[in-house]
Amino acid sequence: MDVVLDNTDLQILDRMQANARISNADLARELNMAPSAVLERVKKLEQKKVIQGYTTQINPATIQQKLLAFIFIRSSEGFTCSSNTAQALAAIPEVQEVHHIAGEDCYLIKVRTADSSSLMTLMRNQLQKIPNIASTKTTIVLETVKEQQQLVIPKI
């Protein structure tokens, strides 16, 4: 059940993480392999769910998402963090991440909105209407220095 990745797989993942749209032919050239061999590996990585998908990174400012915030959410006393709450949070498009965390708070979510006023609107109209949410603690991001998944290649 455990997925085993050799050095070639890691090379492929490393390059595809940096550029998901690299052509299979280019990838093959970089690895000095036949395109068919590389393609076969990529397909297997997809099947084995090592590769979960390919996404396009969009400049948030250009799509009216200039504000980024992290919000800690605490459930009402006596309520365990239910998966319903998590699902309700995840259903909101502006909510880009939902993490169930250890400690007193229940969830940490990452939210993108146009500006601070639309964040307020979101919190009033969407978050507060989700059952069992007792309180929130918001952290506003002033500037993002790095935001990128990066492969940590194990020593061979």
Place this chain on the structure above:
Amino acid sequence: MDVVLDNTDLQILDRMQANARISNADLARELNMAPSAVLERVKKLEQKKVIQGYTTQINPATIQQKLLAFIFIRSSEGFTCSSNTAQALAAIPEVQEVHHIAGEDCYLIKVRTADSSSLMTLMRNQLQKIPNIASTKTTIVLETVKEQQQLVIPKI
């Protein structure tokens, strides 16, 4: 200087965010346009930096990254959050996000490691050696419910 995106652009971004490796031909079919027209738009979105890149989402558990944590970092008294500190944080591969935040703390970082012991090692050997870091406050993620950038399509 302001980038203007029409409905077609948003359709393209929406589909490419869901699958960055969709073929230009398929995209054109979905939008009922000629491939050349779609390709032209994608190239422009790249030039205008609306599209910042294409990445592959890798299942963290398969590459020995089973632990996810958020760490709040506070600078030493009397030190403003310097960009040097941010750069030092960003240079660590396990540190996947670095946000400069409002409030008493300076930075919020997102870290992925194999397990809690390797997180401890990272904090001792890497974080604590960065100058001007006074204290850290760590939040361990138990379960991630959602983690995906999602396009918020404006009403047309």
Place this chain on the structure above:
DNA sequence: TGTATTTCTGAATAAAATTCTGACAACACG
């Protein structure tokens, strides 16, 4: 209304993805 600009279609060409066949190596096991 005329003109410039942008965006599109459709066809041609170059390049790439995909499929397939068979070779080769590593391995398990009788």
Place this chain on the structure above:
DNA sequence: CGTGTTGTCAGAATTTTATTCAGAAATACA
């Protein structure tokens, strides 16, 4: 040892796609 199995790979053939281009349609604007 020999044999069958499995997994990986290269190379060629075929299908599909990316890319380029000329000109038509649409749009903006003076």
